[in-house]
Amino acid sequence: MSMTTALPVEQQFATGHQGESLVLMVCQGWLWAGLYTAAPRETLLQVAASASRSVGVSHHSLALGGITFPLNRLAAQAAHRWLDRQGVRIRSIPPINRATRSTRGVRA
Incomplete structure (x- = not known):
């Protein structure tokens, strides 16, 4: 039995970094x-999009559209x-070095 979901769908994940x-x-x-x-003044810091339905994931990050978003292990x-x-x-992607991670991408 397969369940089809109407697209688009979205989900929010706490990153574990500064709220x-x-x-x-x-x-x-x-x-x-x-x-x-973090709330109450939620502001968009960074945005990425990908023309395919493929992402890279490591134990502490998610990569999409050339941008790597740092996450804690549980969020990842x-x-x-x-x-x-x-x-x-x-x-799978190699883990980022959190001490020297770059902030490439589009700033909102």
């Missing part, structure tokens, strides 16, 4: 991610499971 949260959205044929500051596991359930292809 930030990562919002992931799965659409037909593409993905979107946005990193937000939860995001991996959720994306897998949405039919997104997951590929």
Whole structure:
């Protein structure tokens, strides 16, 4: 018995870093991610999109559209499971060095 979900779907994950949260959205044929500051003044810090339904995941990060979002281990596991359930292809990526991580990408 398979369950089909109407797209787009989205889910929010606490990153474990300064109260930030990562919002992931799965659409037909593409993905979107946005990193937000903590409430009450949620502000979009970084955004990424991918023209395919494929992401890279390590134990402490998620890579989408050339941007790597740092996550704690539990958030990375939860995001991996959720994306897998949405039919997104997951590929392993090497872990980032958190002491020297770059902040490439588009600033919101």
